[in-house]
Amino acid sequence: MMRRPPDPETFNLAVWTITKQIPPGCVSTYGQIASMIPPPPGIEADDYKRLGAIWVGQSLNETPDDQGITWQRVINSKGGISVPGAAGLRQRSLLEDEGVSFDTKGNVDLQQYGWDGPNADWLTQHNLHPPIAIRRPGDRPQQLSLF
DNA sequence: CGTTTGACTACGC
């Protein structure tokens, strides 16, 4: 199921460009990144939901390590680390260093740390779509009791 | 060459 996008180079570039926009201490998801990239012609929207996310993972796996691409800020839709092996441990470590905390199951609270995406102007300039939300807009981080 | 195995996710039990 690891079909590659029709134009891997363009897709990779889009993924890396978006990933670099994620602020320190925030996380995005494979699906959210994919949702900003227009689906290639012929790919059904439903299929793209899964395929796009997989392609994003593939692109990040091919990330050049000399271009400051903050790949560690992209995690899965459950808030967990998908990167296998030592690199995954390093990913968690890097995120913790920038203030992201993990629960006992090894998941990040997307309501708290989830990214809302780049601003609209930036998206327009780069011919990208507004992202799916990975947290509900009204929700406040953690519990701030209201009194 | 035939097999295996995915940096994913929505959905149905």
Place this chain on the structure above:
DNA sequence: CGCGTAGCCAAAC
């Protein structure tokens, strides 16, 4: 809430 599955490709063994 946890677990299995589809997807039907493609690169690494």
